[in-house]
Amino acid sequence: MGIIYQIGIHFFILSLRIASIFNLKIRAGLEGRKNWSSVLEDIPKNAYVIWFHCASLGEFDQGLPVMHGLKNKTPNAFILVTFFSPSGMEHYEKRTHPVDKALYLPFDTKTNALTFIQKAKPKLAVFVKYEFWPNFILECRTSNVNLVSISTLLRKNQIYFKGYGGFFARILKNIDYFFVQNEETKTLLESIGIKDITLSGDTRYDRVLQHKEAAKETDSILSNFCAKRPVLIVGSSWETEEKIIKQFLESNPETKVIIAPHNIKRANIERIETLIDQPTMRYTDFNEAHVERVLILDTIGHLSTAYQHADYALIGGGFSGSLHNILEAAAFGLPVFFGPHHQKFPEAQSFINGGIGFVVENAEQLSEKIKALGDQKELKQKIEAFMQSQAGATEKIVNHSMITNTLKQK
Numbered sequence: 001m002g003i004i005y006q007i008g009i010h011f012f013i014l015s016l017r018i019a020s021i022f023n024l025k026i027r028a029g030l031e032g033r034k035n036w037s038s039v040l041e042d043i044p045k046n047a048y049v050i051w052f053h054c055a056s057l058g059e060f061d062q063g064l065p066v067m068h069g070l071k072n073k074t075p076n077a078f079i080l081v082t083f084f085s086p087s088g089m090e091h092y093e094k095r096t097h098p099v100d101k102a103l104y105l106p107f108d109t110k111t112n113a114l115t116f117i118q119k120a121k122p123k124l125a126v127f128v129k130y131e132f133w134p135n136f137i138l139e140c141r142t143s144n145v146n147l148v149s150i151s152t153l154l155r156k157n158q159i160y161f162k163g164y165g166g167f168f169a170r171i172l173k174n175i176d177y178f179f180v181q182n183e184e185t186k187t188l189l190e191s192i193g194i195k196d197i198t199l200s201g202d203t204r205y206d207r208v209l210q211h212k213e214a215a216k217e218t219d220s221i222l223s224n225f226c227a228k229r230p231v232l233i234v235g236s237s238w239e240t241e242e243k244i245i246k247q248f249l250e251s252n253p254e255t256k257v258i259i260a261p262h263n264i265k266r267a268n269i270e271r272i273e274t275l276i277d278q279p280t281m282r283y284t285d286f287n288e289a290h291v292e293r294v295l296i297l298d299t300i301g302h303l304s305t306a307y308q309h310a311d312y313a314l315i316g317g318g319f320s321g322s323l324h325n326i327l328e329a330a331a332f333g334l335p336v337f338f339g340p341h342h343q344k345f346p347e348a349q350s351f352i353n354g355g356i357g358f359v360v361e362n363a364e365q366l367s368e369k370i371k372a373l374g375d376q377k378e379l380k381q382k383i384e385a386f387m388q389s390q391a392g393a394t395e396k397i398v399n400h401s402m403i404t405n406t407l408k409q410k
Contacts (some may be wrong), residue, residue, distance in 0.1 A: 001167030005134060006110065013107050028086040032104045039103045040119040047078035051122035053105060055131040056085035058091050058325075062151045063128040065206040069398035070124075071098040074407050080120060084131060094300070106108055108133040117143045124406050127175070129153055136169045141174045146406045150397055151203050152180040153346065154188050161188055177402045179393070182346050198400060201393035202347065208331040209391055211304060219305045221286045225256065225295050226309040232370070233258040233310035233334075236324035239275075240339065242317045246276050247363035249293065252370075258306050260297040262316055262324070269298050307332040312370055314360070318342050328388055330356060333380035335373055337366055350390075356383045 007062060021026040043049060050070055050253040054060040060081070067079055078099050082105035083089045089104060106112035113135040125147040132149075140147040159165035160172055180186050186197050208229040225231075232248070234241055237259055247259055259276075261268055273280050273296070279335055280294040281287070297306065307313065313329035318339025326336045327347060336357045342348035351357025358378075360366045361408050397403060 049122045051080045052126045056088045059128040065394040108135045113139040148177045150179045151233040154185045200396040203393045205390040206394040208327045212331040224288045234314045236316040240319040244363045261288045
């Protein structure tokens with residue numbers, strides 16, 4: 001199987017080169033990898049490098065609390081981050097972060113892995129969530145680089161747990177320690193003989209709670225819009241959620257709606273305005289003398305602030321199986337609604353079990369479930385208590401003996 005993988009990775013690279021002719025995102029990833037070796041030469045000599053690998057921006061968000069925690073414990077650490085996807089490389093700078101250098105992860109060939117480790121010389125490697133590249137993992141082992149996986153999330157249908165997945169299961173055994181999100185992942189790893197595991201939880205809870213504490217700014221536009229009436233915010237909306245909102249507005253005249261589309265290009269904003277078929281206003285054109293019922297956030301960076309002013313949240317992606325971040329809205333005490341295809345997101349099931357998250361399939365269900373919420377103050381306290389109960393993963397990771405002992409080896 002190892003030989004098949006080595007051949008397969010080269011076919012994978014070739015397929016990406018062909019696909020890049022037709023796909024701009026793939027092309028950006030290939031272009032960004034052209035000079036990765038020279039980027040590593042910018043690392044100062046004798047730097048204490050802690051290397052984080054994140055598949056994309058979502059995994060970067062999960063890694064951020066640990067990056068900050070390790071930087072606080074080791075102020076002289078050089079934080080190196082690699083991404084597989086262009087969305088990570090193109091957008092990570094929008095976050096408050098301690099990253100010293102970021103680049104695309106070279107493709108997982110033996111030569112690339114060897115060159116990367118020899119040039120970067122990491123003292124600690126941290127893989128976030130579920131992306132595991134065999135040649136990089138094996139090179140860490142060969143080069144005596146301590147490697148941990150954080151916020152690990154695995155499912156039983158993955159190749160590591162299949163009868164024919166022995167090669168990939170053995171690769172996981174070369175990771176020194178796992179900090180996993182849930183009991184299922186812990187049980188799956190134990191089923192293939194891995195014992196160095198801590199059930200630490202999801203670091204994103206720490207991130208959104210920290211973000212809530214830091215988000216003290218006020219926004220006069222959102223304050224004015226949200227005055228008096230109850231407000232439903234649609235976070236990272238797609239067309240299905242927008243169609244639901246069109247019907248919801250017709251049957252709930254007392255409620256205002258904020259729509260934060262996942263795509264804020266002008267053509268998409270115009271499409272939403274046409275679809276809603278009611279008086280709307282854009283954030284960039286807000287006029288407090290003439291406030292409409294629907295506000296469209298056509299800018300980046302205002303969603304968190306908007307959650308502070310809203311009463312309920314409908315989060316996009318739950319109808320396609322790509323549910324967006326439900327934790328951020330809940331951090332501000334909002335009950336969260338989402339579509340039925342959430343099985344890959346354990347936090348969604350936790351919300352449902354905790355009575356703070358609700359599945360809806362249409363506008364009628366959304367209306368009914370909002371009306372059935374009961375006392376808003378009591379529910380908000382319940383949501384905030386739940387979020388606090390899930391916090392602490394970062395502390396468990398950065399203070400674990402596996403990590404602290406590695407940091408002592410300077």
